Amino acid sequence: MSVEPKLVRFKQNVLSKYQIYNSIFMTLPFDTITKTGVLLPLFHETCKKGFEKGDDPTVIVETFFKKYQARRNNQSQINLLFRFIQYIERQVVLFDAIEDAAFPIVNNMEGIGTLRNLKETAIAENKLEDLQAYLEEFKVRIVLTAHPTQFYPGSVLGIITDLTEAIKDNNLSEISNLFAQLGKTPFFKREKPTPYNEAKSLIWYLENVFYTSFGEIYNYIQQNIYDDGKKHNEIINIGFWPGGDRDGNPFVKPKTTIKVANKLKKAILKKYYQDLKDLRRKLTFRGVEQRVIKLETILYHYSIDLNTKKAISLKELIKELLSIRNLIVKEHQSLYVSEINNLINRIHLFGYYFATLDIRQDSRIHHSVFTTVIDYLIENDSASFPKNYNELSEKEQIKILSEVKGESIDIDAFKDEMVYNTLKTIEAIKDIQATNGEQGANRYIISNNQTALNVMQLFAMLKIVAFNDKLTVDVAPLFETITDLENAPSVMEQLYTNPAYKAHLESRGNKQTIMLGFSDGTKDGGYLMANWGIFKAKELLTEMSRKYDITAIFFDGRGGPPARGGGKTHQFYSSLGPTIEDKEVQLTIQGQTISSNFGTLDSSQYNLEQLISSGVSNRIGKDQHAMSKDDKHVMNDLAETSYQTYKDFKSHPMFIPYLERMSTLKYYAKTNIGSRPSKRSNNSDGLVFSDLRAIPFVGSWSQLKQNVPGFFGVGTALKKYEDAGEFDKVEQLYKNSKFFKTLLENSMMSLTKSFFDLTKYMSKDEEFGDFWNIIYEEYVSTKRLLLKLTGYEALMENEPSGKASIEVRESIVLPLLTIQQYALKKIQELSKEDIKDEEKLRIFEKIVTRSLFGNINASRNSA
Structure with missing residues (x-):
């Protein structure tokens, strides 16, 4: 079978379709001005020719009005400009939808970087066992952030989804209806969304895209790469920032964090309920049907009311499904067993939390909150803190913080809102772990982290407020500026040599998450330096961590475009080489990158597979990537x-x-x-x-x-x-x-x-x-x-x-x-x-x- 080159496929399936549908779209009358669709191409042509001639935008706009619309008064001209904006916004939506619809045709869903390709290459090179071993410890985590860089309200995102489907089916009447709907739907938000609204709009992607695409990927690995029916490393998981990211956002309150965690739990229970509802139509056998109906009913009530008396624990749910599966294998010829496996796999991936809620706050805020808390404890004759604590050196303060145990602290005694909210957020983490499982919220990121003291202040605060005996939270410093990146290795060494912190890492599997900020790095140091600064920091942090038998997990704060660490992300990860720890790939996905790279089932699955294979190819093709001394010198210069x-x-x-x-x-x-x-x-x-x-x-x-x-x-x-x-x-x-x-x-x-x-x-x-x-x-x-x-x-x-x-x-x-x-x-x-x-x-x-x-x-x- 011959496959047309990618550009040809793009021209046939995107460009040609856009030209056809755009011409239909341009004939639709919007609002009171029916001529807008006729005038916009003329204005476009005027812009194109004007810039070629070297005219400036003012001259171009005035030329257009003089040539085509001389009789319009000023108000009428302004109205037309607003209509043009309205039309162009919708042309962009049309192009988005056409590109999304053509995604599996333009991109080879079984080509280089996909799991099928990875598996076939491994078999051809006799490396299937290496691949299996690697996938047993490798993880990709994408973290959806609360940084919207997209201006589509939810209603417009819904239209894009429907339009994409209609274009796939070439359904002209439906497309025309959606065009008309687009014309009448506002594109801008009259009010700022609340953090909870932001969380809800991202949970839409969890329910409608990631639940399916993560499941498909995991099922494929389970059935085609392992093919042994056993439970394996989950490989992909998802993090979540809306509702937990307090850095610079005064509107994220502890109540928001709890509310978002509850919404995540309800959302995943609802997905399990829907899957059981589908299974019930298939598993109509004696001794099986009633058990499935019972589970379905329990999950239905649980997804509506988390406090229902008829709740079922995660452990009980898995146990019952495994028991049903065994019965089907034993007595019903394994009929529909793969469907049950698919549900069990998804429960393995998403638990009762759906996505791990990260908490994030700035080190400067922590410092001021912590100082207030220490003053309060000293006043109340705390055994842990001497009266002269604030005058002590950083080294002495760290020593005291290492030895802190839980203190009796009354959060309500703090009248300062920032102090109260910070302490309540720590309490919220503990509550979420109790309801959604530890993975519901088990990571606290310190942005603008500069010193080991920044980490130890939070470490102590977590223990004082909620985690007296066992700290089940990872503290992750975020290094952002060029200076902070250079200092990062010595900061981490201070922590690794601290007995209390080292003991904490041992209890967490000897893994340390370190976040590195591309966006602020670029803003601070420019494009090449930010990327190279992070590369060098990762090399030194890898070396430092390995010296103390710690596995560094690098979490990259990336934006969408190259200027913020984006661009071709999977190529970036496959290029890192042997000197950088690569057991996990973790990165933020934000704003439009969520909808453009992961917004549909096809694009989500394709881009996730590319990320998985980028990590694998970095590991398997290590020799060719190491940078020589001379090359490093040139790169540095x-x-x-x-x-x-x-x-x-x-x-x-x-x-x-x-x-x-x-x-x-x-x-x-x-x-x-x-x-x-x-x-x-x-x-x-x-x-x-x-x-x-x-x-x-x-x-x-x-x-x-x-x-x-x-x-x-x-x-x-x-x-x-x-x-x-x-x-x-x-x-x-x-x-x-x-x-x-x-x-x-x-x-x-x-x-x-x-x-x-x-x-x-x-x-x-x-x-x-x-x-x-x-x-x-x-x-x-x-x-x-x-x-x-x-x-x-x-x-x-x-x-x-x-x-x-x-x-x-x-x-x-x-x-x-x-x-x-x-x-x-x-x-x-x-x-x-x-x-x-x-x-x-x-x-x-x-x-x-x-x-x-x-x-x-x-x-x-x-x-």
Whole structure:
């Protein structure tokens, strides 16, 4: 059977379909203006030709009105721009749905990186036993975070799902109905969601996607790789941040955490009940049917009321299902036994918790809470803490904290809300473990972790408040900035040599989870340095952990785009080599990356399999990935040069003013997409770089189509070698190191999504012209040198279908970007006037905010 190349499959199944359905869509009348669908292609053409001629967005918009709509008054023109935004947002949805529908055709579901391919390769190379042994200890954990970078409300996500199905079936009448529904459904949220709402919208993916895809993957491994009917390592599991991530989000209360844990438990019980309901129709045999009906009834009541008298424990549920299975094997010719196995497997994967709820808080908050608690204990003559505790050295404080036992502490005595909530959250972890099982909540992440004291303060606080005898919680430090990454190994050594902490690790299987933040790392140190800094930190942390017989589990805080550690994630993991611990792959999946990479059963299964096989291929193909001493030297030098370049750029006097006044940064706070504030501290009116969240930071560069965090400094670093006549050293590194190659390919994606013609008008700006030119020159230099290094004629030449997808998406939003820049320019002009027209300002600000949605959604992973 011949298979068409991927690009051909993309053109046939995505591009052609989009053109057909878009033409139907454009003829639908929305609201009062029936001509919008006719005028939008004309506006698109005007934008395209205008930028080719070197016109700026203002000229393009004015040319369009003069040429095609000269009789419109100002108000009517503004109305039309809003209609264009409305149409384009929906074109993006259409393209999403078509791409989702074509996913299993465009991507080879049995090709390289899939489990079937992994199994066949292992058999061909006589390595099946190696594969079995490896899968017995390997794990992939994807952690769904509470950082929404997507602007679709739940109602629109529902339409995308239905539209995807209708497109798969080529059901024209259903597609037309859904188009009409799309036209009438609002795309923006009038109010910020609560953390509980965020949790509910992600639980939708657990119920409708992950429950099935995780089950399928595990069943396949069980039946095809092991084929022995025994219970094996679960391999894949899922973490969950909404409701537990308190870092910078004052709206996540302890009650929210409990409420989310209960919702997770109810959701998984409901899935088990539905499976039993389906089984009941098949298991109609004597001695079996009644037992299945009884279980089904118990789970039905339990999923509605967690306090029901008719509850069943997890242990009892599994025992009863195994007993039913044995009976079917013995007396009913194993009829439908695989269906029972599938349910037992899912219970093995999800227990009564569905997803592990992580708790996260900033070390600075912990420090202030802890200080208050210590003062309270000293006042109450605690035996553990001497009166002069606060004057002691860090070393002496750590010694005291190591020896702390449970103290009698009255949480209600603390009137400070932050102190009260932090202590109540620790109590909540204990409660969740009692109801959902230990895996319901057993990890506490300390963001902005800088010292061993940060870890020991939490370690002691967990014991004091709730875990007196046995601490069943893993404390996971998160290292984010370049300095913190460099200090991480010595911090961990302090902990490993602490007898109390070492004893705690022994009780947890001698495993230590260490989280590393790509997003803030990039914001802090630039693209190359962040990735290389994390690579080096992982090497040193692996060496340090192995020295003390500890297995380091690296948990990567990644965003969607390359600028935040995203891009081709599975390629990244398969490129790490032998010097980095790889028994588990753990990473955050957030915002649009959830819906774009894991939003359908096909994409979820495919991308999970790719992650599993990336870890395996890193292990099995170890020899070829190790970096030589010379290559490391070059890599380090490139990272240092790019870091210095990025640092100089960041300290440019125009850096903050440019983001504040020329980008969409301040409009992120007005979008109501997420429950948490857009910056960490809300005390100051001015913009403080360290308070800035990575999402609005990266997103703002993306809206400008400049994507600075994904490439800035790379060109300068490569040019240094070109100027010195040593470019061959970089070529050697590129040839030898899969890690470096993956980094550069991800950077190419950032460059492909850049479009400097959009903001070329800024180069003539008195105030910001020089600054714009710095960015543009680095872009030109990076693009030229990446093409020279790879030998490509064009960016992303090795990924033609990915490139084609980006091109269509960029083309769809070209008019939207033009409108946004036009509105930003108008705001700048109106702001300079002595008497400000507040009404006009409000309208143009609304245009900027509304056009944010479509631009972000079209990129699918731009923040």
